Amino acid sequence: MENLHNYFEKIFAEDKPVKLIFSGKRRKSADVSKVTLRPVMLSGSLCYQAEYSFARKVTHTNIEAAHAAEFCCDLIKSDFKQANIFTPSQEIQILAAKPDKPRITGRPSSLKCADISHNRQKQYIIPDGQPCDFLIALGVMGKDGRVFHRHYAKFRQINRFLEIVDDVSYALPEAGERPLKIIDFGCGKAYLTFAVYYYLKILQNKNVKIIGLDLKQDVIDFCNSTADSLGYKGLTFMMGDIADYTDDYADMVITLHACDTATDYALINAVSWNSSVILSVPCCQHELFSQIKNDLHQPMLKHGILKDRLTEYLTDGLRALKLESRGYDVALIEFTSLEHTARNIMIKAVKSSGRNLQKEQKHRASTRLCAISIM
Numbered sequence: 235m236e237n238l239h240n241y242f243e244k245i246f247a248e249d250k251p252v253k254l255i256f257s258g259k260r261r262k263s264a265d266v267s268k269v270t271l272r273p274v275m276l277s278g279s280l281c282y283q284a285e286y287s288f289a290r291k292v293t294h295t296n297i298e299a300a301h302a303a304e305f306c307c308d309l310i311k312s313d314f315k316q317a318n319i320f321t322p323s324q325e326i327q328i329l330a331a332k333p334d335k336p337r338i339t340g341r342p343s344s345l346k347c348a349d350i351s352h353n354r355q356k357q358y359i360i361p362d363g364q365p366c367d368f369l370i371a372l373g374v375m376g377k378d379g380r381v382f383h384r385h386y387a388k389f390r391q392i393n394r395f396l397e398i399v400d401d402v403s404y405a406l407p408e409a410g411e412r413p414l415k416i417i418d419f420g421c422g423k424a425y426l427t428f429a430v431y432y433y434l435k436i437l438q439n440k441n442v443k444i445i446g447l448d449l450k451q452d453v454i455d456f457c458n459s460t461a462d463s464l465g466y467k468g469l470t471f472m473m474g475d476i477a478d479y480t481d482d483y484a485d486m487v488i489t490l491h492a493c494d495t496a497t498d499y500a501l502i503n504a505v506s507w508n509s510s511v512i513l514s515v516p517c518c519q520h521e522l523f524s525q526i527k528n529d530l531h532q533p534m535l536k537h538g539i540l541k542d543r544l545t546e547y548l549t550d551g552l553r554a555l556k557l558e559s560r561g562y563d564v565a566l567i568e569f570t571s572l573e574h575t576a577r578n579i580m581i582k583a584v585k586s587s588g589r590n591l592q593k594e595q596k597h598r599a600s601t602r603l604c605a606i607s608i609m
Contacts, residue, residue: 362389374392388425476503481507
């Protein structure tokens, strides 16, 4: 297999294959019918995505470019008798009924060179490969700016959140004598709190005051220490319960994964302050679960998981109606992919008008229907 390995090394180094297909199972009992390789860019590096085709499913794994030749040789040796390789200049066929004596033929390519630019690094607000002080301090990326693989989902979440902040930033008042005040209820380790500060203060050069609130003293101490070490003036963290928090105003209220009615307390504060923007991702919504009454649907609601999902959606629907009745334009959007968390619905509310009596009546009618009063 040494000669074939050298051949694959040459193909990957010089011909830049667009696609490789391995087929013709060596063992009829093998589950995988074929494997397809395609080049992709991950975190700025060239890799090859291997697609395994089974009878009823398809799975994927990524192979580093340096190991691609060895991977292909192993497929020929152990699993498949044939490989078809498509490059920008030629189509190559390898017939290897005897792995140590493969027959290799080629012809001019009829396949257009694949454009893998869509696999390249997305144009994030905070790009991968460019050092960002708070992401380095929080352990998301190294000092060279490369995002650690284990934290790439968090990196994407941070940028997704900043895209949403950027989308609603038009509604924030211009910072004048007083700074823009933003409160993050239930900030946790505060990845997103730091991100908002970085976006508005560092990138947008706005005068901001941002407060992160959480119940864990050790988390608050860590966040304050990190903010101080970064020189993030105007970013502070406090220990406290959302239900007991009082303040005079906030231009933006953030509440991500605040548990159960903690979300409602945050929304109540935001509405009372007439906040320009509210971004809320509810979590662990149990209040309606124990109160909903509907004899007609009881045969279905006897299944706890269905009742739980239904009451979650109803709760968010009621919250949206209430916010609309208080003059907010509301959209329920997907915040993160469902593969990461089932709690992925964000309530995005932007203040646009005064109290709306018609929508208030709709909210009251809906709460009566659910036998519950929220907010």
